[in-house]
Amino acid sequence: MANTFGxxxxxxxALTGATGFIGQYLxxxxxxxxxxxxxLLRRPSTLPLSSASxxxxxxxxxxxxxxxxxxxxxxxxxxxIAHTMSGVPEDDYRLLNTEATIRLARAAQRxxxxxxxxxxxxxxxxxxxxxxxxxxxxEPKPVDAYGRSKLAAEQGLAALDLDWVALRPVLVYGxxxxxxxxxxxxxxxxxxxxxxxxxxxxxxxxxxxxxVEAIDCxxxxxxxLRRPLVVSDPEPVTxxxxxxxxxxxxxxxxGVVPVPSSMLAAACRLAGREESYRRLAGSLVAxxxxxxxxxxxxxxxxADGLARLVK
Numbered sequence: 001m002a003n004t005f006g007x008x009x010x011x012x013x014a015l016t017g018a019t020g021f022i023g024q025y026l027x028x029x030x031x032x033x034x035x036x037x038x039x040l041l042r043r044p045s046t047l048p049l050s051s052a053s054x055x056x057x058x059x060x061x062x063x064x065x066x067x068x069x070x071x072x073x074x075x076x077x078x079x080x081i082a083h084t085m086s087g088v089p090e091d092d093y094r095l096l097n098t099e100a101t102i103r104l105a106r107a108a109q110r111x112x113x114x115x116x117x118x119x120x121x122x123x124x125x126x127x128x129x130x131x132x133x134x135x136x137x138x139e140p141k142p143v144d145a146y147g148r149s150k151l152a153a154e155q156g157l158a159a160l161d162l163d164w165v166a167l168r169p170v171l172v173y174g175x176x177x178x179x180x181x182x183x184x185x186x187x188x189x190x191x192x193x194x195x196x197x198x199x200x201x202x203x204x205x206x207x208x209x210x211x212v213e214a215i216d217c218x219x220x221x222x223x224x225l226r227r228p229l230v231v232s233d234p235e236p237v238t239x240x241x242x243x244x245x246x247x248x249x250x251x252x253x254x255g256v257v258p259v260p261s262s263m264l265a266a267a268c269r270l271a272g273r274e275e276s277y278r279r280l281a282g283s284l285v286a287x288x289x290x291x292x293x294x295x296x297x298x299x300x301x302x303a304d305g306l307a308r309l310v311k
């Protein structure tokens with residue numbers, strides 16, 4: 001999608017969280033789309049030649065923000081505490097996911113940035129398992145400190161005189177993925193038959209490539225946004241379909257066995273993996289129709305993305 005920053009202009013994008021799972025991919029892919037990156041770093045670090053940098057320290061006590069954001073067109077804020085960091089106090093989530101976000105957005109506003117793109121989460125809207133299809137019209141009901149901190153950050157952005165958008169991605173997969181998806185990858189690479197054939201709940205996932213395209217869409221939208229947007233691959237999949245796609249990428253048969261879900265749940269409970277089972281086997285479907293209306297065209301289907309990932 002063409003940007004709206006003027007003919008021949010290469011917009012300057014300030015990026016936080018460049019060392020994280022999503023940030024590293026943005027660092028690689030956004031320059032290919034014509035953006036000049038200025039990476040806001042906690043400490044000095046080696047970056048690709050296509051990116052500049054500014055050291056601002058810890059976002060909770062950032063320094064030199066005016067200088068770091070001078071001449072920046074857009075800020076992409078992907079830094080923060082992830083929901084996978086169990087045991088983090090709620091105050092820390094509020095400090096780093098909420099207050100630091102609002103402080104950075106205020107600095108961007110003072111610097112004259114045109115838009116603030118916040119990497120929020122579907123967890124700002126709901127829990128890890130939901131029966132109702134998630135869209136922006138569903139009332140947000142986060143169930144944990146992580147989700148509450150993301151929603152509070154969005155509400156803080158809405159109070160500013162700044163054009164902003166909060167992208168709410170579902171579970172993102174791609175090179176370097178961690179957590180439950182990394183565990184599923186490990187199981188899919190094994191030659192063991194897997195007892196997931198009886199699981200029929202569907203989940204929305206999001207490939208890194210589709211997320212980059214969503215961010216590009218948010219960066220280049222011509223009209224003010226000032227809203228959250230759900231981001232997910234077009235088609236939700238079941239756990240057996242995830243495994244089948246991964247093993248297809250390895251040139252192998254699915255190898256999933258139809259064990260009753262009640263038996264599988266009991267076995268996971270005995271193994272102390274009840275929460276992991278609930279997150280992977282439960283339903284969470286999200287619809288990104290609002291983002292598609294802005295021109296977002298996701299290029300990667302989930303099955304093909306998972307098949308490529310396992311390679």
